[in-house]
Amino acid sequence: MNVTASRERGRGLRQTLTRGGGVDRFRRQPLAVAALVFVVVITTVCILAPLLTPYPFDRGVLADTLQGPSARHPLGTDDVGRDVLSRLLYGGRTTLLAAVQATGFSVILGVPAGLIAAFAGGWVDACLSRVADAIMTFPALLLAVVIIGITGPGLTNAMIAIGVVYGPRLFRVARAAGLAVLNETYIAAAKTVGCSPLRILMRHILPNALSPLLVQVSLTMATAVLAEGSLSFLGLGVQPPQSSWGAVLGRSVPQMSQHPVPVIAAGVLISLLVLSFNLLGDGIRDSIGRERKS
Amino acid sequence: MLTFVLRRLGILLLTLGLVTVIGFLLIHITPGDPAVAAAGPDADQATIAATRVELGLDRPLVVQFWEYTTGLVRLDFGTSFDGGRPVLDAITDRLPATLSLVIASLLVALLISIPLGVGTAVHRGSIWDRIGVLLASLGVALPDFFVGLVLVLVLALQLGIFDATGYVPLFDDPIQWAYLLVLPALTLGTTVAAELTRHIRASVSDVLELDYVRTARSKGLGSTRVILKHASRNAAMPVVTVFGNQIARLLGGTVIVEQIFSIPGIGQLLVQSVFTRDIPMVLGIGIFIAMIVLLVNVLIDLSYGWLNPRVRA
Amino acid sequence: MNTDLVGQHVLDINHLTVEFRTVSGWSPAVRDLSLTIGRNEVFGLVGESGSGKSVSAMSILGLLPRRGTRIGGGHVRLGKTDLLGATSKQLDQVRGSRVGMIFQEPMTSLNPAYTIGEQIAESVRRHRGATRRQAWDRAVSLLSRVGIPTAARNAERYPHHFSGGMRQRAMIAMALACEPELLIADEPTTALDVTVQALILDLIAELRAESDMSVLLITHDLAVVSEVADRVGVMYAGELVEQASTADVFNAPQHPYTSGLLSSILALDSTREFAGIPGSVPSVDREFPGCRFADRCAFATDACTISPVALRRSAGRIHRCLRSDELVLEGAR
Numbered sequence: 001m002n003v004t005a006s007r008e009r010g011r012g013l014r015q016t017l018t019r020g021g022g023v024d025r026f027r028r029q030p031l032a033v034a035a036l037v038f039v040v041v042i043t044t045v046c047i048l049a050p051l052l053t054p055y056p057f058d059r060g061v062l063a064d065t066l067q068g069p070s071a072r073h074p075l076g077t078d079d080v081g082r083d084v085l086s087r088l089l090y091g092g093r094t095t096l097l098a099a100v101q102a103t104g105f106s107v108i109l110g111v112p113a114g115l116i117a118a119f120a121g122g123w124v125d126a127c128l129s130r131v132a133d134a135i136m137t138f139p140a141l142l143l144a145v146v147i148i149g150i151t152g153p154g155l156t157n158a159m160i161a162i163g164v165v166y167g168p169r170l171f172r173v174a175r176a177a178g179l180a181v182l183n184e185t186y187i188a189a190a191k192t193v194g195c196s197p198l199r200i201l202m203r204h205i206l207p208n209a210l211s212p213l214l215v216q217v218s219l220t221m222a223t224a225v226l227a228e229g230s231l232s233f234l235g236l237g238v239q240p241p242q243s244s245w246g247a248v249l250g251r252s253v254p255q256m257s258q259h260p261v262p263v264i265a266a267g268v269l270i271s272l273l274v275l276s277f278n279l280l281g282d283g284i285r286d287s288i289g290r291e292r293k294s
Numbered sequence: 295m296l297t298f299v300l301r302r303l304g305i306l307l308l309t310l311g312l313v314t315v316i317g318f319l320l321i322h323i324t325p326g327d328p329a330v331a332a333a334g335p336d337a338d339q340a341t342i343a344a345t346r347v348e349l350g351l352d353r354p355l356v357v358q359f360w361e362y363t364t365g366l367v368r369l370d371f372g373t374s375f376d377g378g379r380p381v382l383d384a385i386t387d388r389l390p391a392t393l394s395l396v397i398a399s400l401l402v403a404l405l406i407s408i409p410l411g412v413g414t415a416v417h418r419g420s421i422w423d424r425i426g427v428l429l430a431s432l433g434v435a436l437p438d439f440f441v442g443l444v445l446v447l448v449l450a451l452q453l454g455i456f457d458a459t460g461y462v463p464l465f466d467d468p469i470q471w472a473y474l475l476v477l478p479a480l481t482l483g484t485t486v487a488a489e490l491t492r493h494i495r496a497s498v499s500d501v502l503e504l505d506y507v508r509t510a511r512s513k514g515l516g517s518t519r520v521i522l523k524h525a526s527r528n529a530a531m532p533v534v535t536v537f538g539n540q541i542a543r544l545l546g547g548t549v550i551v552e553q554i555f556s557i558p559g560i561g562q563l564l565v566q567s568v569f570t571r572d573i574p575m576v577l578g579i580g581i582f583i584a585m586i587v588l589l590v591n592v593l594i595d596l597s598y599g600w601l602n603p604r605v606r607a
Numbered sequence: 608m609n610t611d612l613v614g615q616h617v618l619d620i621n622h623l624t625v626e627f628r629t630v631s632g633w634s635p636a637v638r639d640l641s642l643t644i645g646r647n648e649v650f651g652l653v654g655e656s657g658s659g660k661s662v663s664a665m666s667i668l669g670l671l672p673r674r675g676t677r678i679g680g681g682h683v684r685l686g687k688t689d690l691l692g693a694t695s696k697q698l699d700q701v702r703g704s705r706v707g708m709i710f711q712e713p714m715t716s717l718n719p720a721y722t723i724g725e726q727i728a729e730s731v732r733r734h735r736g737a738t739r740r741q742a743w744d745r746a747v748s749l750l751s752r753v754g755i756p757t758a759a760r761n762a763e764r765y766p767h768h769f770s771g772g773m774r775q776r777a778m779i780a781m782a783l784a785c786e787p788e789l790l791i792a793d794e795p796t797t798a799l800d801v802t803v804q805a806l807i808l809d810l811i812a813e814l815r816a817e818s819d820m821s822v823l824l825i826t827h828d829l830a831v832v833s834e835v836a837d838r839v840g841v842m843y844a845g846e847l848v849e850q851a852s853t854a855d856v857f858n859a860p861q862h863p864y865t866s867g868l869l870s871s872i873l874a875l876d877s878t879r880e881f882a883g884i885p886g887s888v889p890s891v892d893r894e895f896p897g898c899r900f901a902d903r904c905a906f907a908t909d910a911c912t913i914s915p916v917a918l919r920r921s922a923g924r925i926h927r928c929l930r931s932d933e934l935v936l937e938g939a940r
Contacts, residue, residue, distance in 0.1 A: 130304075130305055130308055131308070131312065133305050133308075133309075134305060134306075134308045134309035134312050135309070135312065136539075137305070137306065137309050137538075137539075137542065137587055137588075137591060138309060138313065138542065138583075138584060138587060139542040139543060139544075139545045139546030139583065139587065140543075140546060141543075141546035141547070141549060141550070142545060142546045142549060142564070142580070142583055143313075143580070145549055145564055145565065145568060146313075146317065146564070146576055146577070146579070146580035147316075147317075147320065148568060149564065149567060149568035149571075149573070149576030149577075149580075150317060150320040150321050150573060150576060150577065151320055152571070153568070153569075222435070226437050229437050229439065229440075230437060230438070230439060230549075230550055233439045233550070234549070234550065234553060234565055235569075236565070236568060249439070249440070249443075250439075253443065253554075256443065256446070256447060256451070257447075257451045260447055263443055263447070264444070264447075267437070267439075267440035267443065267444070268440075270437055270440065271432075271435050271436050271437065271440060272435075274435040274436075274437070275431065275432065275435035278431065278434060278435055279431070418674065419674055503672075504715065505710060505712050505715040505716040506715060506716055506717055506718040506719075508670055508710070508716070509708075509710065509716045509717065509718070509778070509781075510718065511670055511702065512668060512670060512702055512703060512707075512708040512710075512782075513702060513703035513729070513730045513733065513781065514698070514699040514700060514701065514702030514703035514704055514730070514733060514734065515699070515703070515729065515730075515733055516695075516696075516699045516733075517695065519733075523729075524718050524720075524721075527720045528718070528719065528720055601720065602719065602720065603719065603720065603765040603767070
């Protein structure tokens with residue numbers, strides 16, 4: 001394969017992602033589009049929570065504890081009289097932010113390490129890959145709980161823990177993408193022309209790695225939302241009076257038999273968000289997957 | 295085969311080492327003095343200092359780490375801050391409950407995922423396939439705690455078919471043991487089943503396209519036998535790999551499920567220890583689980599030899 | 608019908624049409640195929656990849672994938688059994704018992720998880736109701752018959768221990784396990800080395816000579832056909848374009864496509880299939896008003912592209928060319 005043809009292909013993939021066929025193919029998948037819409041709507045609503053909610057998330061009216069759904073409180077109130085809907089909207093911010101933190105952390109950990117492993121090869125690659133394998137064999141949630149157990153409860157600790165646990169997945173994707181591109185002749189050509197490694201990385205490798213990374217980021221967001229929910233449910237994540245979907249759910253469990261609405265509302269929200277990120281990831285994968293086959 | 299297993303064993307020992315090192319470092323890097331936690335909430339400075347010496351926390355980190363790891367080799371996981379009980383004792387006390395939960399959940403997961411995965415793969419593209427895939431996607435997205443709570447709400451609180459929470463040891467009352475395990479096992483099993491179903495479907499439909507499956511059909515073996523004998527064993531290879539991850543996930547899920555259903559297992563002990571800041575216990579449980587994961591993975595590696603004769607050579 | 612054919616038909620394919628689902632709907636991959644194979648006869652079905660020859664073979668035993676393919680019409684009869692209308696249970700009684708089949712890829716057609724002996728023996732157990740012991744003994748003797756040395760020991764080995772030629776021998780043993788009336792061999796030598804090819808062909812010829820088994824030999828390689836086949840059918844773009852005795856086809860082809868194929872076996876460059884004909888086989892969903900070969904044919908006239916060409920018969924031969932009477936086409940000898 002000659003240099004220009006290969007470069008064309010590299011550019012083609014990037015176009016796939018930004019405007020070319022990939023977007024069209026993505027648009028043809030109703031489930032993925034619905035998922036994207038849901039994520040965008042939820043994110044917007046949660047960001048606008050202070051404007052949309054008439055009640056504060058951290059103070060309740062003691063006279064109004066444990067009410068069922070009503071016109072004033074569509075999802076009722078919790079055990080200290082706080083409006084559940086308001087707490088969910090504010091809580092969504094925490095949940096989303098936490099997921100972004102965790103995912104961002106695993107990207108920061110995994111992607112550079114993956115590219116270094118691909119570039120350096122040899123024992124560097126072997127060491128990094130073994131460490132990644134080692135972390136991946138351990139149950140994620142347990143590792144997070146253990147890390148929190150040692151560092152103390154709190155959402156940031158929790159999300160760093162989750163980031164560590166999912167870093168290896170991004171490491172693998174970045175490494176695979178790096179290796180795939182490294183073997184192409186145009187990289188050798190670029191090297192002989194005197195391109196700096198950084199330039200090769202930015203111009204050739206990242207564009208090619210971007211689509212599989214995006215898939216993995218979406219899937220990691222899903223797991224991070226799940227993890228935040230689980231940890232906050234256990235009381236190891238956000239601390240009162242902060243709200244998050246997991247925290248709302250966990251706090252409502254003792255009164256569940258009389259007041260199931262908050263538990264169900266929070267659970268449905270978490271499930272839908274996780275499902276959406278999963279479908280989004282699948283959708284992106286299918287949009288680029290078909291490109292490769294043709 | 296031997297080198298393969300040794301290699302995998304190396305990776306797993308590395309996991310164990312990493313968990314120990316990370317855990318150990320975290321204890322000492324992060325703010326908060328373990329001695330303060332160990333001495334209890336109302337201890338004065340003198341007591342804290344005495345506790346520090348007593349627990350050996352005043353010695354260099356390297357020495358402490360050496361003592362801890364050599365202890366691990368002798369299966370000494372250290373002693374709990376809470377009453378000075380050996381960590382391993384506390385864990386083995388709780389082990390039967392967790393093991394019951396894990397095995398029951400695994401059973402549920404396999405009973406759901408194998409028929410569903412194989413069925414959807416064989417009838418790929420049909421309406422049943424689509425429903426199955428949709429269910430699996432939903433199942434993957436549903437959090438353990440939500441599934442558990444909904445099951446409790448509907449089957450226990452509303453319909454009263456099951457008790458909401460509780461656990462009875464197997465040898466005390468086998469029937470009650472099984473009865474109480476139904477809901478927790480369903481909770482943990484369905485989420486794992488969803489993931490397994492996706493993999494089984496993908497793997498089986500890949501294998502069904504292969505030449506030797508066509509050969510088997512050309513011999514007139516009948517579709518049931520073709521699937522059960524010729525497709526399943528080869529389709530099992532990738533699934534078994536995932537199975538290892540799923541067992542790890544199951545162990546993680548016990549933390550949540552034991553909490554919801556008040557099962558006195560290791561997961562519950564872990565969460566309690568986190569709240570009481572019982573660091574040796576937390577670290578000990580982490581390492582213990584890592585050992586179990588290690589063991590499961592070695593077993594899975596050995597199963598490759600049976601599934602694929604090429605590995606045996 | 609073929610007046611030169613003596614004895615009864617083992618296989619009778621009548622107006623068979625097989626359709627594939629394409630973007631533009633159902634398109635025929637095999638159209639209106641008719642052929643018969645007599646007892647103990649070797650029939651060679653020849654064509655380029657994409658000509659529909661393998662699809663025809665698969666449809667005989669109902670081995671085409673259920674999704675995306677369907678039978679558009681026609682009959683396939685094995686003796687008195689209607690195969691297209693058979694239930695899957697009835698088909699399973701035919702497969703491996705009355706019809707044995709071997710495939711192109713001996714490397715992937717055997718199951719890596721089971722021993723060679725087991726894969727042969729299970730067919731015997733299934734169709735003959737033999738015990739495990741009996742079936743195993745039969746597998747060993749079959750392996751020995753197809754030329755596997757130390758068959759008893761090799762039966763206990765796995766496919767990955769075998770070379771390509773040995774695997775194809777094992778496949779043949781498997782196909783012959785229940786002494787079928789018909790052996791379908793779908794490109795049995797394509798994946799093998801030239802020296803091994805000859806050995807496998809010899810084996811098929813021998814086995815046919817010592818029983819009354821018929822063989823449907825499917826190949827893109829006319830050289831293979833010339834060695835073992837009694838009669839030859841040539842397929843192009845889903846249609847049978849010529850059918851005659853092997854000698855007739857080789858000496859005096861009546862269709863320009865056959866002539867092109869024959870000239871290509873003389874080409875030394877064996878990696879290039881059909882060097883003699885420019886262009887390639889049209890895809891299934893392409894429609895032609897006239898002769899499907901016209902746009903690649905050196906002899907095509909306007910008349911060829913107007914309406915479909917029906918099969919013509921003369922002196923026991925069948926062909927599908929309007930100009931066969933005026934053309935004198937080059938054979939291989």
